[in-house]
Amino acid sequence: MSLPSYALRDGNTIPAIGLGTYGLNEQVGVEAISDAIGDGYRLLDTAYNYGNEDVVGEAIRRSGVDRSDLVVATKLPGRHHGFDETIASFEESRARLDLDWVDLYLIHWPNPSVDKFVDSWKAMIRLREKGLVRSIGVSNFTAPMLDRLEHETGVVPVVNQVELHPYFSQRELRGYHAEHGIRTESWSPLGRKSDLLNEPVLTEIAARLGRSVPQVVLRWHVQLGSVPIPKSSQADRRRANLDVFSFELSEADVAAIDGLERGRIWGADPDTHEEL
Numbered sequence: 278m279s280l281p282s283y284a285l286r287d288g289n290t291i292p293a294i295g296l297g298t299y300g301l302n303e304q305v306g307v308e309a310i311s312d313a314i315g316d317g318y319r320l321l322d323t324a325y326n327y328g329n330e331d332v333v334g335e336a337i338r339r340s341g342v343d344r345s346d347l348v349v350a351t352k353l354p355g356r357h358h359g360f361d362e363t364i365a366s367f368e369e370s371r372a373r374l375d376l377d378w379v380d381l382y383l384i385h386w387p388n389p390s391v392d393k394f395v396d397s398w399k400a401m402i403r404l405r406e407k408g409l410v411r412s413i414g415v416s417n418f419t420a421p422m423l424d425r426l427e428h429e430t431g432v433v434p435v436v437n438q439v440e441l442h443p444y445f446s447q448r449e450l451r452g453y454h455a456e457h458g459i460r461t462e463s464w465s466p467l468g469r470k471s472d473l474l475n476e477p478v479l480t481e482i483a484a485r486l487g488r489s490v491p492q493v494v495l496r497w498h499v500q501l502g503s504v505p506i507p508k509s510s511q512a513d514r515r516r517a518n519l520d521v522f523s524f525e526l527s528e529a530d531v532a533a534i535d536g537l538e539r540g541r542i543w544g545a546d547p548d549t550h551e552e553l
């Protein structure tokens with residue numbers, strides 16, 4: 278099965294759905310991720326802080342899928358902000374992944390009180406120029422932070438990966454992204470372990486369409502144009518999560534799902550959250 282993808286502003290592409298890997302560790306993680314690649318996942322989302330970059334690298338080798346067909350994303354941790362620190366942290370990540378290049382490198386959190394994300398961004402521009410990273414982006418950035426990157430470096434991230442699910446649809450930030458050519462990625466697209474998947478609005482739509490609630494939620498992300506990266510440790514769930522391109526939600530169903538808006542689940546506000 279070949280997945281739809283989006284063109285990024287830098288000429289690269291990103292699949293319309295990916296695999297979150299937070300919590301997929303050790304040998305069971307290797308098996309889960311390599312099985313996911315076998316089932317058709319082509320975008321893999323990891324981070325220095327997930328402690329599983331080695332697991333992702335091993336899964337890629339085990340899968341037998343051509344490296345060039347995969348989009349591997351990892352992220353710079355908060356404690357490594359700064360120009361030199363970013364270059365060194367990236368090389369640690371790349372060594373653990375055991376890859377010649379990383380497809381998408383993101384600043385994991387802005388940590389504004391430290392105020393070094395612009396220095397890190399300059400280092401990421403350098404990594405891209407050297408060909409070690411194909412695309413550079415950010416995660417958990419607000420519109421004013423994105424403005425700052427553009428004004429101070431002239432380089433706009435191609436991706437901003439943010440908390441996004443029917444409880445927190447990020448309407449305003451998505452509008453900013455659309456104006457600036459930034460692709461939105463949705464983290465915790467299924468609301469992680471919240472009550473989201475039991476919402477009557479969703480169970481009604483799912484029953485009517487003969488789909489599961491997670492499929493309806495993931496289809497909602499696709500129709501917003503945001504790239505969801507659901508994580509599952511279970512093969513049947515991972516396969517079902519990928520199967521969201523053969524049905525559509527009506528405008529009325531999208532509007533009903535939009536009506537679930539209530540705010541962030543975990544309260545991790547990028548203006549105040551400090552990531553180690």
Ligand SMILES: NC(=O)C1=CN([C@@H]2O[C@H](COP(=O)(O)OP(=O)(O)OC[C@H]3O[C@@H](n4cnc5c(N)ncnc54)[C@H](OP(=O)(O)O)[C@@H]3O)[C@@H](O)[C@H]2O)C=CC1
Binds near residue numbers: 300323508515518
């Ligand atoms: N940039 C950032 O700051 C952040 C990035 N992320 C990224 O986003 C990814 C996804 O987010 P995450 O927080 O894991 O949350 P998700 O919204 O992906 O939810 C994951 C949970 O949903 C369950 N689940 C998955 N599929 C199904 C299904 N079909 N039916 C029922 N339950 C299901 C999983 O259980 P089970 O495993 O048992 O199937 C797990 O408990 C992360 O893995 C990570 O890569 C996440 C948080 C922050």
Ligand SMILES: O=C(O)C(=O)[C@@H](O)[C@H](O)C(=O)CO
Binds near residue numbers: 299324
């Ligand atoms: O998973 C991530 O990318 C994070 O940023 C973490 O905040 C994670 O969501 C977490 O819960 C760590 O305890």
